[in-house]
Amino acid sequence: MSYGSIMNMPPPSREMSRKAAIVGLGETDYHLDYLAERAKAPGYESPTVEGLCTKAFERALADSGLKREDIDGLALSFTFGGPPPEEMAGLLGLNPRYCIANGNIMAGPLPVVCADIAAGKADTVAMVFCVASRTIGRDFGGSDEFSGEGVPTSYYYYHPWGWSSQAAHWAMIFSHYQATYGATEEDLGSVAMQLRKNTETNPNAVMQKPMSLEDYMGSRYIVRPLHLFDICLVNDGAVCLIVSRADKAKDMPHKPVEVAGWGESKIKHSKLHTMVRERLRPQFQDAGRQALEMAGVSLSDVQHFEGYDASTMHLINHIEGHGFVEPGAGLEFCKAGEMAVGGKLPTNTWGGNVSGSYMQGWAHIAEVVRQLRHEADGRQIKDVEVSMSSLAQTDQVHPLVFVRGD
Amino acid sequence: MAEKRPDRWLGPGHHREFWDWCDKGELRLQRCGGCGGISWPVVNACEFCGSEELSWEPMSGRGTIVSWSTFERDYYRGLLPIPWDTILVELEEGPLFLSNPKGFTWQDITIGMPVKLAFIPCEDSAGEYSLPVFEKA
Numbered sequence: 211m212s213y214g215s216i217m218n219m220p221p222p223s224r225e226m227s228r229k230a231a232i233v234g235l236g237e238t239d240y241h242l243d244y245l246a247e248r249a250k251a252p253g254y255e256s257p258t259v260e261g262l263c264t265k266a267f268e269r270a271l272a273d274s275g276l277k278r279e280d281i282d283g284l285a286l287s288f289t290f291g292g293p294p295p296e297e298m299a300g301l302l303g304l305n306p307r308y309c310i311a312n313g314n315i316m317a318g319p320l321p322v323v324c325a326d327i328a329a330g331k332a333d334t335v336a337m338v339f340c341v342a343s344r345t346i347g348r349d350f351g352g353s354d355e356f357s358g359e360g361v362p363t364s365y366y367y368y369h370p371w372g373w374s375s376q377a378a379h380w381a382m383i384f385s386h387y388q389a390t391y392g393a394t395e396e397d398l399g400s401v402a403m404q405l406r407k408n409t410e411t412n413p414n415a416v417m418q419k420p421m422s423l424e425d426y427m428g429s430r431y432i433v434r435p436l437h438l439f440d441i442c443l444v445n446d447g448a449v450c451l452i453v454s455r456a457d458k459a460k461d462m463p464h465k466p467v468e469v470a471g472w473g474e475s476k477i478k479h480s481k482l483h484t485m486v487r488e489r490l491r492p493q494f495q496d497a498g499r500q501a502l503e504m505a506g507v508s509l510s511d512v513q514h515f516e517g518y519d520a521s522t523m524h525l526i527n528h529i530e531g532h533g534f535v536e537p538g539a540g541l542e543f544c545k546a547g548e549m550a551v552g553g554k555l556p557t558n559t560w561g562g563n564v565s566g567s568y569m570q571g572w573a574h575i576a577e578v579v580r581q582l583r584h585e586a587d588g589r590q591i592k593d594v595e596v597s598m599s600s601l602a603q604t605d606q607v608h609p610l611v612f613v614r615g616d
Numbered sequence: 617m618a619e620k621r622p623d624r625w626l627g628p629g630h631h632r633e634f635w636d637w638c639d640k641g642e643l644r645l646q647r648c649g650g651c652g653g654i655s656w657p658v659v660n661a662c663e664f665c666g667s668e669e670l671s672w673e674p675m676s677g678r679g680t681i682v683s684w685s686t687f688e689r690d691y692y693r694g695l696l697p698i699p700w701d702t703i704l705v706e707l708e709e710g711p712l713f714l715s716n717p718k719g720f721t722w723q724d725i726t727i728g729m730p731v732k733l734a735f736i737p738c739e740d741s742a743g744e745y746s747l748p749v750f751e752k753a
Binding site: 366371372385435487 | 657699716722
């Protein structure tokens with residue numbers, strides 16, 4: 211199993227900005243699929259990568275108003291395996307001239323496809339992501355965790371000390387954060403509660419039940435000081451984004467969502483220091499600047515933020531790291547309601563990885579599409595024109611900037 | 617009596633030297649002959665400057681606690697007792713070293729408290745070895 215994340219992300223440049231746009235969106239039934247998997251009623255069959263991808267693709271195609279023959283590219287992103295691109299193209303009834311397997315976790319795959327569209331390799335690409343982490347029983351910790359070439363040593367080197375899992379990374383960060391800023395578990399609970407509250411207007415979110423502070427504090431610990439409700443979900447699903455040349459996108463049914471900027475920055479040394487003490491701020495600053503400059507906007511232009519919330523703590527790392535607030539001010543910002551729709555920076559407005567769906571960054575982009583089309587119904591951010599998404603793993607940051615097209 | 621532990625990473629680039637020094641009761645990390653930086657975990661080239669001129673330098677064993685995390689979830693499927701305490705120690709020489717507390721638990725920790733190196737006998741599928749941990753200084 212590879213620690214695939216970013217496949218040769220093209221360098222950010224003004225010339226590449228707004229050359230391609232998202233014109234179609236499809237997602238699977240996260241909520242219903244999760245309930246069915248939990249219930250395992252007689253006759254229940256586990257979802258397959260093929261089945262999930264087909265559903266997401268058909269919905270995206272219908273959403274885009276395009277015909278099958280209009281799709282001349284296919285880019286597949288599978289975290290835990292799936293059919294090769296040519297075989298998947300056949301299953302979807304496509305005959306694309308551009309057909310690639312393209313990393314897995316979002317953000318990397320989208321800039322690759324945008325650059326390839328700009329280079330004329332395809333006009334309209336169906337990007338399909340699928341992860342079935344629940345069905346395969348993935349544990350995200352212990353001795354089966356990723357190891358080997360290209361994998362950060364913190365994923366596997368500390369086994370003899372009994373330390374592994376992504377959750378443990380965020381727990382180490384929060385313990386230090388608590389001591390540095392005097393934050394409490396109740397403070398961090400405000401992030402979990404905000405994300406859960408956001409699902410009130412999202413019937414496809416996995417978690418729908420309202421969460422009180424008592425619910426949060428009563429949830430079991432996974433890795434102290436983090437509770438179950440601090441950690442991202444594990445569920446199955448697929449997302450399809452149809453991405454087209456920006457000039458073609460103008461004639462399609464929905465407002466195009468233009469991919470305006472991207473950036474990339476990795477920790478080069480002193481990983482644990484940079485992660486625990488600096489909470490990747492140098493990487494957030496560096497990658498964020500690249501993406502905003504490419505897009506030709508400033509941080510204060512961002513009206514909607516989608517941060518990769520592998521945990522509640524990590525979402526605060528994004529908000530502070532990019533500079534939306536000062537280091538140490540993130541939890542007060544959340545408690546003041548500033549991350550809610552109507553606040554200064556509406557964030558993960560659909561529930562995020564923690565309460566919405568664990569689509570490894572792809573469902574965050576789906577929400578960007580809904581918000582920038584102004585089709586987000588009960589949680590629409592008024593007059594939003596610029597959204598920023600941000601992936602941060604334990605050692606690297608990849609933001610994306612999107613603008614509402616003409 | 618050696619404690620059973622999850623397997624050490626002994627794959628490509630693991631540097632047997634690190635564990636050999638532990639077995640001799642010494643914590644030694646790789647110092648760069650070029651920039652002087654100390655890399656950890658083990659590297660093939662200095663993580664700061666890329667130089668391959670590395671030597672195994674003894675650490676004083678003194679440090680302070682930077683952070684901690686305690687596992688309530690049993691990721692290692694019964695191999696380790698739960699709850700399982702881990703600490704992040706800043707060595708006097710600079711690097712952050714992830715380890716376990718010896719003789720104290722997470723309830724006893726204050727960030728910044730001084731600790732000192734100790735070795736405990738452990739065992740994994742590759743055999744018995746000495747594991748560096750930290751006790752209150």
